[in-house]
Amino acid sequence: xxxxxxxxxxxxxxxxxxxxxxxxxxxxxxxxxxxxxxxxxxxxxxxxxxxxxxxxxxxxxxxxxxxxxxxxxxxxxxxxxxxxxxxxxxxxxxxxxxxxxxxxxxxxxxxxxxxxxxxxxxxxxxxxxxxxxxxxxxxxxxxxxxxxxxxxxxxxxxxxxxxxxxxxxxxxxxxxxxxxxxxxxxxxxxxxxxxxxxxxxxxxxxxxxxxxxxxxxxxxxxxxxxxxxxxxxxx
Amino acid sequence: xxxxxxxxxxxxxxxxxxxxxxxxxxxxxxxxxxxxxxxxxxxxxxxxxxxxxxxxxxxxxxxxxxxxxxxxxxxxxxxxxxxxxxxxxxxxxxxxxxxxxxxxxxxxxxxxxxxxxxxxxxxxxxxxxxxxxxxxxxxxxxxxxxxxxxxxxxxxxxxxxxxxxxxxxxxxxxxxxxxxxxxxxxxxxxxxxxxxxxxxxxxxxxxxxxxxxxxxxxxxxxxxxxxxxxxxxxxxxxxxxxxxxxxxxxxxxxxxxxxxxxxxxxxxxxxxxxxxxxxxxxxxxxxxxxxxxxxxxxxxxxxxxxxxxxxxxxxxxxx
Numbered sequence: 350x351x352x353x354x355x356x357x358x359x360x361x362x363x364x365x366x367x368x369x370x371x372x373x374x375x376x377x378x379x380x381x382x383x384x385x386x387x388x389x390x391x392x393x394x395x396x397x398x399x400x401x402x403x404x405x406x407x408x409x410x411x412x413x414x415x416x417x418x419x420x421x422x423x424x425x426x427x428x429x430x431x432x433x434x435x436x437x438x439x440x441x442x443x444x445x446x447x448x449x450x451x452x453x454x455x456x457x458x459x460x461x462x463x464x465x466x467x468x469x470x471x472x473x474x475x476x477x478x479x480x481x482x483x484x485x486x487x488x489x490x491x492x493x494x495x496x497x498x499x500x501x502x503x504x505x506x507x508x509x510x511x512x513x514x515x516x517x518x519x520x521x522x523x524x525x526x527x528x529x530x531x532x533x534x535x536x537x538x539x540x541x542x543x544x545x546x547x548x549x550x551x552x553x554x555x556x557x558x559x560x561x562x563x564x565x566x567x568x569x570x571x572x573x574x575x576x577x578x579x580x581x582x583x584x
Numbered sequence: 585x586x587x588x589x590x591x592x593x594x595x596x597x598x599x600x601x602x603x604x605x606x607x608x609x610x611x612x613x614x615x616x617x618x619x620x621x622x623x624x625x626x627x628x629x630x631x632x633x634x635x636x637x638x639x640x641x642x643x644x645x646x647x648x649x650x651x652x653x654x655x656x657x658x659x660x661x662x663x664x665x666x667x668x669x670x671x672x673x674x675x676x677x678x679x680x681x682x683x684x685x686x687x688x689x690x691x692x693x694x695x696x697x698x699x700x701x702x703x704x705x706x707x708x709x710x711x712x713x714x715x716x717x718x719x720x721x722x723x724x725x726x727x728x729x730x731x732x733x734x735x736x737x738x739x740x741x742x743x744x745x746x747x748x749x750x751x752x753x754x755x756x757x758x759x760x761x762x763x764x765x766x767x768x769x770x771x772x773x774x775x776x777x778x779x780x781x782x783x784x785x786x787x788x789x790x791x792x793x794x795x796x797x798x799x800x801x802x803x804x805x806x807x808x809x810x811x812x813x814x815x816x817x818x819x820x821x822x823x824x825x826x827x828x829x830x831x832x833x834x835x836x837x838x839x840x841x842x843x844x845x846x847x848x849x850x851x852x853x854x855x856x857x858x859x860x861x862x863x864x865x866x867x868x869x870x871x872x873x874x875x876x877x878x879x880x881x882x883x884x885x886x887x888x889x890x891x892x893x894x895x896x897x898x899x900x901x902x903x
Contacts, residue, residue, distance in 0.1 A: 366686060366731075368654010368764045373794075398765035399652060399798040446652075446766040446801040446808065451736030452594075454767070479654040479764055480685035481731040482739065510868035511659070514728060515686040522731035540823065544830030551823070551834065551861045553868060576836050 358391075359472045360492055361531065362502040366519030367512040368479035371536040371572075373401035375505045376476035384430040388471040391422060394435035395458050395488055396478040397447050403437040413438040419464040434465050451483035458484060462491040473497065479515070481522040489526045501529030503569070507537045508556035516557075520564050532567035533557055540574040548573070591617050633779055636747045640780040643678070645897045646758045647814060648773065648785040652802030653795040654764035657819040658788045659688040660867045661857070662761040665786070666693075667872060668890040669757050670716040678709065678755040680746055681720035682773060683763040684739045685732050690722040694870025698723055706751035719750050736768035743772045764798070766805045774809040783897055784812030786854070790820045793839035803849045814896050815854035817889055818842035822858045824881065834859055852896070855889040858882055 363376040376392060383390045394402035403409050403423075411423040413434070422432035436447060436457065449457075467473065478484055492499050502523055506516040516533070523530050535557025539548045551574065561568035591601065597611035606612070607622025615621075640646060649662040659681070666679040681689035690696045690710075698710040700723045709717035721742060722728060734742075752758065763769055785806050789799040799816070806813050818841070823834050839845075846853040857863075860882040866873035874883045 368686075369656055369790075369795075398767055398801070399654070401794050401797070404794055404797060443797070444800040444804055446805040448766045448771060448805060448808065450768050450771065481733050482685055483735050483768075486733065486735065507655075509864055511688045511691050512655075514688070514691060517729045518686070518731040521729055522733055525731060525733060540834055542825040542828060542830060543832050544825060545828035547825060547827035549823075549826060549861055551859060552864050553861075574834055576832075576834055 356471075357496055357498040358467065358470045359500045360475060360497045361472065361500050362475045362477060362488060362492075362528065363505060364477050364485070364502045364519050364523070365479055365505045365512075366481065366515035366517075366522075367506060370505050370507045370512055371534075372479075372505050373405055373476050375503065375534060375536065376474045377402065377405045379503070380431060380472075380474045383472055383474075384426070388430070389469065390431050391467050391470045391473040392431070392433045392435075393461055393465075393473055393475045394433070394437065395461065395484050396476060397436050397449065397454050397457060397484065399478060400435045400437035402433060402435045402476055406431075406433060408433060409437070409443070411438055416466065419466045420460075421466050432467065432470075434461055434467075454483050455487040458487040459491050462488075462495055472500075481518060485522065486526075489528060499528065501531040503531050504533040504566070505536050506533060506557045506560065508535055508550070508553040510553070510556065512552075513556045513560050516560060517564070520566070530566050532569035533561045534569045535571040537574045538571035630776070632744055632748055633776055636744075636776050637779040639748060639752075640758070640777070642754065643752070643758050644756045646760070646777070646780060646782045647897070648760045648762060648782065648811070649788060650762050650770070650785045650802050650806070651764055651788045651795075652766065652798030652800075652805075653789060656788050656790045656795055657857075658764070659683070659761050660692055660863070661786070661788045661817060661819060662759050663689060663692045663867070664874070664886050665890060665893070666716055666757075666759050667713075667874065668886065669759075669894075670713050673715065675715060675757055676753065676755045677716045678750075678752040678758040679712075679716065679718045680750070680758060680760045681718070681722065682743055682746065682760055682769055684721050684734060684742055684769065686763060687720045687722035688867075689718060689720045689761055691870060692867045693718055696722065696728070696870065700724060703751065706749045707745075709750055709752060717752060717755065719746055739768050740772040743769060744776055747773075747776050766801060770805065771809075774811055782811065784814040786814050786893065787816045787851075788819050789816060789842055790835045791818055791833070791837035791841050791856075792835045793837075795835070796839060796842070796845050800845065800849060803851055813851040814893060815852040816842060816846050817854050818856035820859040821856035824858060824860075826861070852892075854892045855885060857885045857889070 380390045380392045414421045422434045425431040599605040612618045670677045693712040709719040
C-alpha cells in the first residue's frame with residue numbers, strides 16, 4: 350500500500366474491552382485532530398455489528414465506490430485529508446442487523462485492510478468493537494501481514510470498576526498479541542451540571558488513572574462528559 | 585443476512601453448512617466438508633437443542649437481555665430485574681451471564697471470586713441470594729485480568745455448556761445477559777433455545793441516536809430469529825444534579841428518543857431509568873441499589889419497569 354520510498358502508513362488502534370465508553374468518538378477525534386494538523390488520515394471502522402463512525406462524521410448517506418483496484422473510501426472533507434471505511438456504508442438498509450459469525454467477520458476485516466484503496470496516508474485510526482474476539486484477532490493478524498506500521502493502540506475506559514475490569518483484560522490481550530499500548534484515556538470523567546456548574550462523578554472518577562499507573566501505561570488524560578462532544582466531530 | 589456456519593477449513597465463498605446449497609455449490613468443490621454437507625449430515629438439528637429444551641422445561645419464564653450497543657447498562661438492568669424478581673420468595677431466579685469477553689455480572693451481584701463446582705447434576709451456580717443463582721465465565725476464569733481471546737466456535741461451546749450443563753435447580757425465571765452486537769453468542773443462544781419456549785427479549789438502550797442505530801438492528805435481529813421483543817428500556821435517561829436538582833440530559837435524544845423509536849419499530853416501551861451515580865456505584869460495589877435507596881426516583885423507575893415486564897410475562901407468550 351505504501352509507495353516505495355515513502356514512509357509507511359502508521360496505524361493506531363482504538364480499543365477498550367468495554368462497550369459504550371467512547372471508543373468511536375475518541376477514534377474520530379484523534380483522526381480529526383491529525384487531519385487538522387495537516388496529515389492525511391484514514392478511519393477504519395471494524396465494528397461490523399454496530400458501526401458508529403459514519404454517523405459521528407456526518408457521513409450516514411455516503412456510498413462506497415468500488416473500482417478495479419478495490420473499494421474507495423469515503424472522504425469526510427473536500428480537501429481529502431480524512432477518509433473513512435465502514436460497513437455502515439455498505440449496508441443497503443441501515444436497520445438491517447449484520448448477523449455474522451466469526452469467519453465472515455474475519456473475511457470482511459481482511460478485505461478492509463487489503464482491498465481498500467486508502468492511498469498514501471500518514472496514519473490510519475482503527476475503531477474496534479468491545480471485546481477481545483474475532484475482530485480484534487483479525488485486525489492484529491492482518492495488520493501484521495500488511496506494510497503498514499503498527500504504532501500501537503490507545504485504550505479508552507470510563508472510571509468505574511465494571512469498565513476497568515474489561516480494560517484490564519484488554520491490556521492482557523494487547524500484551525499477548527504484542528500490540529504496543531500508547532496510552533489510556535479516562536472518558537466520561539465527571540459531568541458538569543449545566544445549571545449550577547457543579548461537577549458530579551457520574552461514573553466514579555480516577556479509576557482509569559489508577560489502572561494506567563498500576564499497569565505501567567501512559568495516562569493520556571481524563572475527558573469529562575460533554576453531551577455536545579458527539580456532535581462536534583466534523584472538520 | 586443470517587450467516588450459517590462456515591467451517592474453518594471451508595473456502596471463502598462457502599454457502600454455509602445450513603444453506604440449501606451446502607455441498608452442492610460450485611464453491612464446494614475441493615472442500616474437505618463437501619461430502620458431509622451434500623449428505624445433509626451437517627444440517628441435521630443439533631441434539632443438544634433437545635437436551636436444553638428438557639433442562640428448560642420447568643422454567644416458567646426465560647428472557648434475554650439484549651442491546652446491540654455496548655455500555656448502555658444491559659448487565660446492570662439484567663441484575664436489577666433478577667434482584668427484583670427474587671424479592672418475591674415464590675420465585676427462584678437464575679441469572680446467566682453470556683458475555684464471555686466482558687463478564688460483568690459477578691461484579692454487579694457482589695459475588696466476584698466465587699467458584700462453581702461440578703456435581704453429578706451439572707455445574708452448581710453461585711447463589712447471590714437464597715433464591716437467586718448466578719452463572720458466569722467470570723467464576724471459571726483462573727484470573728479475571730486475563731483476556732478471553734476466543735473466536736466464535738469456542739465462545740459458542742461455552743454458551744452451549746452454560747445452557748446444557750448448569751443445574752439451576754427449580755428456577756421459575758431465567759434471565760440471560762448478553763454481550764453487545766448480533767454475532768456468534770446471539771446466534772448460538774437463540775438457536776440453542778429455539779425449542780425452549782423463550783418468553784422473549786428485553787432490549788436496553790440509552791436515548792441517543794448512536795445507540796438507537798444499533799438497537800434498531802437488534803430489534804430486527806429479534807424479528808429475524810422470531811424472538812418476541814418484550815419491550816425496550818431507556819437507560820441513563822435524564823440526570824438529576826445532586827447539588828441543585830436541576831435536570832439535564834447527558835445522552836440527549838438527538839433523534840426523537842426511545843419512545844419514538846419504539847413506536848416506529850412497533851415494540852413496547854417498558855420505561856426509562858435515570859442516570860444515577862449511586863446506581864453506578866452500587867453496581868461497582870456489588871451492592872443492592874434498591875435496598876440502599878428504595879425511595880429514589882431510580883428505584884421507582886426500576887420498579888415500574890419490572891411491573892410492566894412481569895405483566896407481559898404473565899400475560900402469555902403469544903401476545
